[in-house]
């Protein structure tokens with residue numbers, strides 16, 4: 001496509017219009033947005049989609065989705081009875097062990113801490129920081145799972161094909177179970193809850209509010225669940241706590257199917273969209289990628305720990321997200337999946353450019369999720385996903 005044609009694309013929006021700021025890396029904007037619970041205790045979003053009936057009941061017309069549906073029915077587990085809930089968890093001991101076995105996970109060295117209040121922290125403060133981070137991480141998993149529950153219920157209503165409605169119905173049950181087990185783990189094994197992270201909240205709201213049914217898939221199945229799968233894998237590898245390890249393994253087996261569901265459902269549709277329609281999807285994927293990256297700054301933990309604002313800015317300024325292995329790893333699933341959907345190179349390669357700037361384009365040739373929908377279902381090592 002030539003430059004002239006690109007200028008003629010009417011839907012083009014600026015970075016500011018897409019994410020609310022012109023500089024993707026504007027630290028002050030990223031850090032100052034802290035998630036708080038609505039005072040009403042509720043959070044309502046208007047869901048703009050029409051529910052669609054289909055009169056074509058022929059099962060198996062979409063063969064791959066039908067196969068996934070059959071597989072999902074056989075892969076159900078019971079969060080109440082299939083996990084060793086009797087195991088007692090000493091959270092501080094778990095945090096200490098994580099520090100001892102994976103000191104690099106703290107992500108800080110003396111040079112980075114110099115001149116900030118963290119340089120004076122004793123073991124007590126670092127331990128509290130570790131505990132708060134764990135409470136925060138599991139809280140975000142739990143809230144994200146509720147987002148997946150609502151989004152997938154919406155897909156049951158809006159997707160036009162019966163095979164996809166059937167499969168999505170199994171995913172609704174999966175997500176209910178995920179909310180249930182993360183919530184129970186937090187309540188009975190951890191030491192506190194956090195509200196939904198502000199950036200993740202913006203994304204979940206946008207996904208639910210969008211009137212185009214495929215955007216639910218793109219936002220949830222491809223972006224949020226793609227990142228979640230990598231994040232669960234990361235924590236699974238890190239933790240030695242047997243209950244959480246098993247819980248994550250079961251959840252990951254489900255999530256591998258969910259991401260495959262997204263790719264299989266959108267693949268054909270996206271091969272028929274025009275450049276400007278693809279550009280809208282690219283912008284949405286870009287917005288989601290930025291929000292997911294911004295949420296990893298764990299703003300709510302700094303706030304709760306009472307670290308002075310200047311110190312937070314200094315510390316975060318010394319972290320380079322493009323060099324942070326954990327943040328980069330989180331894109332290991334979504335970039336190959338977006339490539340498979342044709343979203344990297346459509347509309348003059350707009351998204352390829354954006355991901356190159358974000359330092360995550362190198363992941364494009366890793367396996368996509370249609371190749372590993374069975375991951376974790378057979379006891380295969382987690383390193384297969386996250387290495």
Ligand SMILES: [Fe+2]
Nearest residue numbers: 145148175178
């Ligand atoms: Fe889930």
Ligand SMILES: [Fe+2]
Nearest residue numbers: 148225255258
């Ligand atoms: Fe899921």
